[in-house]
Amino acid sequence: MADIVKQILAKPIQLADQVAKAADEASSFKQECAELKSKTEKLAGLLRQAARASSDLYERPTRRIIDDTEQVLDKALALVLKCRANGLMKRVFTIIPAAAFRKMSSQLENSIGDVSWLLRVSASADDRDHEYLGLPPIAANEPILCLIWEQIAILYTGSLDDRSDAAASLVSLARDNDRYGKLIIEEGGVGPLLKLVKEGKMEGQENAARAIGLLGRDPESVEHMVHAGVCTVFAKILKEGPMKVQAVTAWAVSELAANYPKCQDLFAQHNIIRLLVGHLAFETIQEHSKYAIASNKATSIHAVVMASSNNSNVNNVKNVVDEDHIQIPHPMGNQTPNQMHNVVTNTMAMNGAAKPQKPSNNHVRSNSQGNVKQINQNYYQHQHNVSMSGVNMKGRELEDPATKASMKAMAARALWHLAKGNAPICRSITESRALLCFAVLLEKGTDEVQYNSAMALMEITGVAEQDTDLRRSAFKPNSHACKLVVDQLLKIIEKADSDLLIPCIKAIGNLARTFRATETRMIAPLVKLLDEREAEVSKEASIALTKFACTENYLHLDHSKAIISAGGAKHLIQLVYFGEQVVQLSALILLCYIAFHVPDSEELAQAEVLTVLEWASKQSYMTQDETIDTLLQEAKSRLELYQSRGSRGFH
Helix, strand or coil: CHHHHHHHHHHHHHHHHHHHHHHHCCCCCHHHHHHHHHHHHHHHHHHHHHHHCCCCCCHHHHHHHHHHHHHHHHHHHHHHHHCCCCCHHHHHHCCCCHHHHHHHHHHHHHHHHHHHHHHHHHCCHHHHCCCCCCCCHHHCCCHHHHHHHHHHHHHHHCCHHHHHHHHHHHHHHHHHCHHHHHHHHHCCCHHHHHHHHHHCCHHHHHHHHHHHHHHCCCHHHHHHHHHHCHHHHHHHHHHHCCHHHHHHHHHHHHHHHHHCHHHHHHHHHCCHHHHHHHHHHCCCCCCCCCCCCCCCCCCCHHHHHCCCCCCCCECCECCCCCHHHCCCCCCCCCCHHHHHHHHHHHHHHHCCCCCCCCCCCCCCCCCCHHHHHHHHHHHHHHHCCECCCCCECCCHHHCCHHHHHHHHHHHHHHHHHHHCCCHHHHHHHHHCCHHHHHHHHHHHCCHHHHHHHHHHHHHHHHHHHHCHHHHHHHCCCCCHHHHHHHHHHHHHHHHCCCCCHHHHHHHHHHCHHHCCCCCCCCHHHHHHCCCCCCHHHHHHHHHHHHHHHCCCCCCHHHHHHHHHHCCHHHHHHHHHHHCCHHHHHHHHHHHHHHHHHCCCCHHHHHCCHHHHHHHHHCCHHHCCCHHHHHHHHHHHHHHHHHCCCCCCCCC
16 A cells, blocks of 8 residues: 555656746746745645655545646646746747636645645544544535545544544445445445454444445445455354344345345355354244254244254254253243353353353253263353354343344344345255244244344245245245244234234245145135235235145145135125226236136135126236236136036026
8 A cells, every 4th residue: 555655646746846946947937936836845745745654645535636736736847847938939939827827826725735634634533633624625526525535534544433433424424325325435435344343342343334234235336345355254243243233234234135136145155144043043942053952742832943853963963852851941031040040151151160060950851861961062062152053152141132132133134135036045044943033033023023034934935935945845844943934924914913914925825835735724814814905915915825726836726625615705806896906916816716726616606706707808907918818718718617607606
């Protein structure tokens, strides 16, 4: 950096010396040339001072200011050289307006002001005693640029407190205007912000991480941050940073992934998925290991969480425990013995206790020596305050509930955006204990945690719908995690009065091909949503039911009959006739599938579905889509075959 700045400064210093020398040799306009010489010498002194402080100068404004100064000195030299004309004829034909000297004097004054400002802004806060720097002349037409330069310069040279304040100022600028965010990136703000995330005090780290999240509003900006090393910095914070900083960092990850999906895999390569799942699992499920302990006595949602994996292993070592003797504490609270044990454990670890205590009876009661040995190994891992997810757990139990809730909310948000459309990441998430965490948090989390968990499940199931291998591995019908997730989704759908409703409807629809023929409990709640609901809810319920009834679903016949039995036909007829256009089309598609698969249904005949389909086929906006028109004609043909006009209806 210092060498680059010295190279930039070399030519203007040389030009300034040439102007001073030429001014001494002027044979006309001597007084004006003397004034230009005085200002040029002052400027030359500032340029030499800048050269001596080259290692402290902030490169972006340095380049711009020195480039402008160089142009001014070029013009000054040309003007002064005209005043050296010898001989009468040269003087007669060399015309120099008096205004030219006034203009040049003003430009030199501006250059002096710019270089003076550059020296002040590049000095440390202590050296300039926190004085107000003002605006350099170069920023007269764009004052915000000067403010950005000033804040970034503080990020380079200021104390940790000053750098924290500068990051907060950049947060404000980036939040107010997209163009300001672009300027911050162009003027080199990303590097010092990432450095502050790594090295700053907690408040400074939060401000810097928030600024990074706000700056990543488009793919180009996020790509710039990736090249600057954002993945490595964020992974380090998510592993070892203070929880408040980790929460903001997780939010920033979600913003970058949402605005530039190509960075999803880069975050995954830096182990960020595993770290986020670790944060999600902390105090959500019982153990900080990848695999929970099974229990035949599990009857509540939290007990079922402990029975997450019957056939999983870590390094070919299985957790085998006498299942009849396990006490499973509530994973979200009221953990008096377990919580006290955690406090004691962490206190001893912080005091450097070398000899771990024996595991408490509240954790494991087993007669098998081999089993005790395995549990001891897990316990010793906890004793060293590091979970298998790689997250440093030291002192985390002492964080306030609001911070813990925020951490979980942002971890879920990050996983939501990282999982979107990415099968490998979804597979990584589902192979961990994240599904169990989402199920528990849907029931017990704060509103924000619940919403982000629901959105994450919606994205994961959306990918699983298109990826057969993922669907079969992650959402097997006999999987405890899958059952637990479906139970919670159905509870929300049955309740039908929260912001979680639409993502939960979509998630159930995405899982339509995972249910057995005998499992029809999800049909009735979805059919109920077709009746007297908001248009968006009715539309999503229709789309979800269509995934059960469509030909691609192997059990379409069973599901179609279940929809009819739940009273779906009459609701769909109402939506086709009287619903909003977006609802009409989705309802018509579902009605066509049901009619096509169960054309001999007495309920469909009594509801006069064929009449509805004939009416729909005459509506131009309903038949514009060739796929819908083809489906409609096929459904009509099937109904006409089974329900002749003479026998249509049984009334």
